[in-house]
Amino acid sequence: MTAETIETKAIPDDLRPVLRAIAAAGARLAQVIRRGGDLASPVGTNADGDGQKALDVIADDLFRQALSGTGVRWLASEEQEQAVALDPNGRLAIAIDPLDGSSNIDTNVSIGTIFSIYPAETTAEASFLRPARQQIGAGYIIYGPRCAMMLTFGSGVQHYALDPEGDSFQLVASHQQLPDCAFEFAINVSNYRHWPQPIRAYIDDCLAGNDGPREQNFNMRWVASLVAETHRILVRGGVFLYPSDARNGYQNGRLRMLYECAPIAFLIEQAGGRATDGLRPILDQGAGTLHQRTPFVFGSAEKVDRIATYHELPATEVSALFGHRGLFRA
Numbered sequence: 001m002t003a004e005t006i007e008t009k010a011i012p013d014d015l016r017p018v019l020r021a022i023a024a025a026g027a028r029l030a031q032v033i034r035r036g037g038d039l040a041s042p043v044g045t046n047a048d049g050d051g052q053k054a055l056d057v058i059a060d061d062l063f064r065q066a067l068s069g070t071g072v073r074w075l076a077s078e079e080q081e082q083a084v085a086l087d088p089n090g091r092l093a094i095a096i097d098p099l100d101g102s103s104n105i106d107t108n109v110s111i112g113t114i115f116s117i118y119p120a121e122t123t124a125e126a127s128f129l130r131p132a133r134q135q136i137g138a139g140y141i142i143y144g145p146r147c148a149m150m151l152t153f154g155s156g157v158q159h160y161a162l163d164p165e166g167d168s169f170q171l172v173a174s175h176q177q178l179p180d181c182a183f184e185f186a187i188n189v190s191n192y193r194h195w196p197q198p199i200r201a202y203i204d205d206c207l208a209g210n211d212g213p214r215e216q217n218f219n220m221r222w223v224a225s226l227v228a229e230t231h232r233i234l235v236r237g238g239v240f241l242y243p244s245d246a247r248n249g250y251q252n253g254r255l256r257m258l259y260e261c262a263p264i265a266f267l268i269e270q271a272g273g274r275a276t277d278g279l280r281p282i283l284d285q286g287a288g289t290l291h292q293r294t295p296f297v298f299g300s301a302e303k304v305d306r307i308a309t310y311h312e313l314p315a316t317e318v319s320a321l322f323g324h325r326g327l328f329r330a
């Protein structure tokens with residue numbers, strides 16, 4: 001009998017084969033990352049025009065091979081233009097970002113894998129282009145100083161850690177809850193001049209700290225790995241924003257609905273947080289195409305709700321000097 005790659009007692013029976021496969025491929029990828037080497041060299045361009053690095057391709061191959069023969073009918077990947085048909089009798093459809101945070105590969109900063117599980121329909125389109133609330137599972141693996149996996153099947157968030165001596169993920173918490181206490185925001189501020197006015201107004205008020213309308217100092221983080229930002233927010237709280245902006249190609253932000261925002265939104269809601277496109281819940285929406293992008297805001301419920309109210313303010317109020325937004329005291 002081979003050793004389990006993940007402790008399965010909290011995983012629904014019908015999803016165990018795919019989770020074992022994902023855990024095995026994740027443990028293998030963690031080894032590849034630890035070993036290092038030439039993982040960041042450019043090797044091409046993916047369907048969406050993003051540069052691909054060696055590790056993007058290695059990760060894509062690893063997860064596709066691991067998921068063959070596990071009951072997956074359709075596999076959609078960031079690295080493939082079209083969904084791939086795996087097992088014609090499979091009952092599941094999986095969307096995956098095999099390697100998230102590619103710009104960090106060569107800097108030895110945390111990177112990850114994100115995945116989303118739906119019941120398979122007769123076509124790939126019907127399986128993936130549907131409301132994100134129809135996900136039956138979602139998760140990510142973080143390849144950080146410790147390798148961990150967060151999973152949800154719709155009844156809370158399970159936190160697993162990879163045994164550093166072996167290749168098995170062990171359950172460390174069965175109900176990870178998002179704390180609502182961190183005054184910390186994550187956004188790529190270098191894009192400030194391109195943001196819509198409500199986002200500028202929200203960040204202006206955070207930056208004004210004790211002297212502004214929030215009367216509260218904030219801290220800032222930006223790792224540029226969605227998985228790492230999500231992990232920090234699940235453990236410590238805070239809020240993440242990747243809004244739409246005025247740059248060419250960023251009218252819907254940067255992050256992809258199907259295999260980045262939908263699974264992260266499922267995890268965040270299950271941990272007691274909120275995830276929106278700035279205004280509307282991500283889980284009430286769905287991708288119109290496999291690689292569609294969406295603005296993305298998630299984290300502590302109170303902060304995400306507050307950001308939505310900035311979108312609803314009259315233009316005169318959001319463009320007012322920060323000291324005048326008396327409505328928004330922390």
Ligand SMILES: O=P(O)(O)OC[C@H]1O[C@](O)(COP(=O)(O)O)[C@@H](O)[C@@H]1O
Nearest residue numbers: 097099100101102103188224225226
């Ligand atoms: O470089 P930017 O514009 O700050 O974007 C960073 C974002 O892009 C991403 O790296 C996109 O994911 P990929 O690396 O899978 O393409 C996110 O992980 C991260 O949040």
Ligand SMILES: [Mg+2]
Nearest residue numbers: 097100101260
């Ligand atoms: Mg990504």
Ligand SMILES: [Mg+2]
Nearest residue numbers: 078097099100
């Ligand atoms: Mg990626």
